[in-house]
Amino acid sequence: MNRTSINGREELPTHFAAADIPTRDCVELTAGLASYARTHGIPQVEVSGPPTIGELIEEFGFDEVRFVDAHQKPAVDIPAVPRTWRCGQRGLSCLSEQLADAARVPSEADTPPTTLPDGAVMWFARHNRLGDALGIVTGLENYCRDNAVGSVAVTGSPILAEVVETFACGRVRYVPSPSEAISGDAIFARSSWSLPWLDRFNHAVTGAFGGRARHQVSPLPLREAPTPSGQENVVYCQLDARSSTPLPRQSARRLLNQVAAHGEVQVLGGPDTQDYLGQDLTYVRADLPEMVARLLSCRFFVGCDSGLGHLAGCLGAPGLIVSTDDFETTWSFFRGYASLSVIPLAATELLLP
Known part of the structure; x- marks a missing residue:
């Protein structure tokens, strides 16, 4: 069964079939379906899938969502919808729009x-x-x-x-x-x-x-991976003043001092970063191949939401991305990189005492 929404969109889906997804995804999906129903003025939507979803509906009191054991087609297949709702309130809004569009998404x-x-x-x-x-x-x-x-x-x-x-x-x-x-x-x-x-x-x-889209694009491998001479006992930090979300200078200096207590620190950046952080640090400027080699051999990487942060993620370099803006947004950008963890700036005082 489909229905027209309160904001003029026609034939919005009300029946959904979820695959056997992990419990965390069940939580996000259940909250997302409730948000979707409220946003579009739908009294109740139905979902089938893992029994955990039914338990969560009852536990959280989501009257907008009803769990059923199984659906007869047509029902919107949840794996056909991009799994991008893991972003808090911003993600719930995104999922709501995705579900509203799902009725018009062609099958593979x-x-x-x-x-x-x-x-x-x-x-x-x-x-x-x-x-x-x-x-x-x-x-x-x-x-x-x-x-x-x-x-x-x-x-x-x-x-x-x-x-x-x-x-x-x-x-x-x-x-x-x-x-x-x-x-x-x-x-x-x-x-x-x-x-x-x-x-x-x-x-x-x-x-x-047109065509097919991927929802989990993997980083490309290197054309020719350099042979590391061994792991450097160096922590590379990239806290670029030109980033759209730079760390406050005082916070950046304190973070660098904390990291320096655990080994040698070198800052990846040019004159702008030197003016921003001060002249008493060791700075490194390199072209892309050399930067790749350095990140592959370093002990650790600490950066912000920047191109070098994404490069570190593509290369699998172990490290931290410090979020200074909207943590949910930063995390959504970097969540595909297994080697990187995203933390809010305030957490660095606890993790790097």
């Missing part, structure tokens, strides 16, 4: 073929930083693999060329001066901020050209 078997042509070139002028380049190249490479696109190209920023050269891209290449190009910036601008960083461009391209 009915997914239309991609309309992104082989040989297409995407030009980037605004998204020209390391984190952007990692997300663009990784998302586009996975999109091409999943949709049988032989080859596409990116152009604009030199950092795109470095990422294409450093990571194992079989279907994405860099061209310096194309005769025609699609605005990649305009496509990137459509991506959802609720998605992990590497997933964002994959979904943006799918939204623009």
Whole structure:
């Protein structure tokens, strides 16, 4: 059964079938379904799946959700919806919109073929930083693999060329001066901020050209991994003043002092970072290949929401990302990196006494 929502959207789904998901996901999903029903003025939705969901509905008093043992089709298959609701209140809103759109999401078997042509070139002028380049190249490479696109190209920023050269891209290449190009910036601008960083461009391209989208895009392997000479007893810190969410200077200096008590500290950054943190620290500037080698051999990495933080995650470097803005947002960007933990700035006083 579908119904019209209070805000004008037609045929919103009210029956959902969840797979055998972990208990934590059951909690998030149950809360998300209740939020979805309230948002769209639906008296009650039904869900089938693990019995834990029924127990949670009763425990939390979610009158908007009813648990049933099984559904006859049609029912919205929860695994068909991007699993991006693990972001607190921001995530519940995101899940609500995803569920509302699910009635119009085609099944995998009915997914239309991609309309992104082989040989297409995407030009980037605004998204020209390391984190952007990692997300663009990784998302586009996975999109091409999943949709049988032989080859596409990116152009604009030199950092795109470095990422294409450093990571194992079989279907994405860099061209310096194309005769025609699609605005990649305009496509990137459509991506959802609720998605992990590497997933964002994959979904943006799918939204623009059709085809299949991944919801858990894995980092690309290195084209040629350097052979480490051994693990350095060095903690690399990247607290860039140019980050959109820099640490307050006093907090950054205190954090560096805490880390320095456990070994040598080197700061990854240039003149802007030196002006921001002071001249009495050891600074390192390097091109992308050297930075990769350093991160692969370091003892630990401490950073903020920045391109080097994403690079550390792609390489599997052990480390911490310190959130100074919205912790839920920072965590949602970095949650796909198994080697990194995201903590709020206040927690560093407890974890690094």
